[in-house]
Each structure stands twice: as structure tokens, then as C-alpha cells.
Amino acid sequence: MLLNEQISPAGEADIPALNELVNSAYRGESSQRGWTSEGHLLGGIRTSEQSLREMFQNPSATLLKYVADGQLLGCVYLEEKKPDLYLGMLTVSPDAQANGIGKKLMAIAEQIAIDKEYQVIAITVISIRHELIAWYERRGFRATGETVPFPDDERFGQPKQPLEFIVMKKKLEENYDTEIKGDTQIKK
Template identity: 70%
Template sequence: MNQAAIIPATEEDIPALDKLVNSAYRGDSSRKGWTTEADLLDGIRTSEVSLRAMFLNPNTLILKYQEADRLLGCVYLEIKGDDLYLGMLTVSPDVQTNGIGKQLLLAAEQVAIDRKCRAVTMTVITQRHELIAWYKRRGYQATGETQPFPNDPRFGIPKQPLEFIVMEKIL
């Protein structure tokens, strides 16, 4: 039986993280799963350069879900004041709906508790109704705040006007 683990990612994981995140969010491979953004955005979701910059920030942590030698999921965490910002929650399209996303979310919430954070916060593209509902079922609520989608091709090229809602779960 394969042993699964959620552990901190390292810089050696950058190429695999890049491949995983882009396969889950963009392009035809992402359409196998329910978290695709391919209908909303062209371009890439992240890059090795962007991932490397994340590892340089002392307030960040990327957790990875690994089964045997296979990287199946990840989540980006960043301490911002009293809150833990959660982003880039990713599960390989081949294994979505197997509970890996829930496990990563719980692991992220435990990091927030361990670091005595007030809440876990995130931004979600407003058009991602299924994803917003998934987070709501796990105790996250919209704060009423919105943020513009970045006008930067490093985050993708919008096919329509996009913005984020801010969601949080008070701990």
C-alpha cells in the first residue's frame, strides 16, 4: 500500500510543482478535473521563476501531498499579519474528488492554528461558483471584499473581466 504524506515542499520540488499546478488549472489536461480555469484564462498559472520567489519569502510555506514518489497536490501558505493566506490549492486532475484537497486544507488550517493565526484567508475568482461553494461547505465565508484580477500575464490572460472575492475562516 502506498503511504501518503503531507510535508513541506523544497526547492528541489519546483519543476514538479510547476507541472502539477499548470496541469490542474490551465490547458486541456485541467479539463479532466473540476478546478480548471481554462475557460476563464489562457496562459500559465505559475512558473518555476514564480515558485522560486515563493521559496525565498521567509513568511511562506508550500505543503505538498505525496503518495510514494508521486506529487499529487500542494498548497501555498503565507503569514500576512495575524492571518494565514492560502493560495494555489492544487490537486492533480487525475485524482480530484479523492479527498486530497480536503486533507491539504485541513493541514493548512493546522499550520494556522500552530502559528496562532486569527483566520485563514484566500481570494477566489468570482466566476468559480463550484469552488466557492466547496470552500463554504468547509466553513469559509465571503468577507464582502473584492480585489481586481492582476493585469499581468504571469498569472494568466483573462478571456473575460475577472475579479476575486476574499474569503476567510475564523479560527
């Protein structure tokens, strides 16, 4: 059971810990303990301290961190890309997955979107990450039919096969009067 949980904006002082968290969840040996690993699809690192620093310099972006019992266990990147709020780099430590941290980060992201009067949250997911696509679908995201090429930039990793992203979106106006209970939506 996680105690003393807090979700708050991350700052530049968090960069080393965020870098370690994100890379441990997506690439390398430690990522194999969780279900979010991309190590079978991509070599190299998922992010770097320099890339994170650039995120903090973007005035349209916010990086939220999830801390419990003094440990950084999750994060999510939000960027205002009118007309949608873009959500990316949703990360949960491989050792803390299945504790509802991802759902909590998503709920805060949705509340931020609503507070900023966005009606849609957009994400991109590697098209062959079927289990991850299904996780987002259970949270109300739907594929738009749009695809985006995987960047030809080693800062994002070296693909082990051809990769592309699908664009998924969630309309928030449908959920204004909805409470989320686990994977079930209950109308109020």
C-alpha cells in the first residue's frame, strides 16, 4: 500500500530522478519487470537529461510527478497543442505498476485539461503496442486513423523494426458527469 501520495508539477531539480525513472520503465533490464517495456522494439535510451531539460523550457508544457513515501514512482508529460492537450511519457516504475498510479496520473491530466477548457486529450502510441493501446481504450481513448512516423532521431531510441505511432484521442465532454471506478465508468 502506498502512503503519503502526491502528484505535483516536477521541476528541473527532478531531472536526474525523472531520467532514471523513465528509462527504467521503458528500456533496459529493469523495464522487463513491468509491462510497459519497449526494449524488444527499441534499443538505446527513452529520454535523456537534456531532453527533459528541453521539456521544462517549453512554456506550453507541464511535467507532473507522482511521489509516494518519498519515492518518485510516476510521471506524465502534458503539452498544450491547441485544439488538444497532448499527453505523453506516462510512466510508472516497473516495481510499482498495478497500484493504480497510471490511472491517478490520467485522472489529474484529465482534470487539468478540463480546467484549461480543453475538450480532447491526444496521445501517440507505437502501433504494435497492442496491450498499451487496449489500456488506453479502457480509459476512453479511440484511434483516430491517423499515423505518425517514428522519429529518425537516436534521442528516441534505435528501432529494431519499422515503427510508427497511431494517434488516439479522448473526448472529455462525455466525462464531465462521470466518475471513474477502476475500469468502470459510473454516471452520477
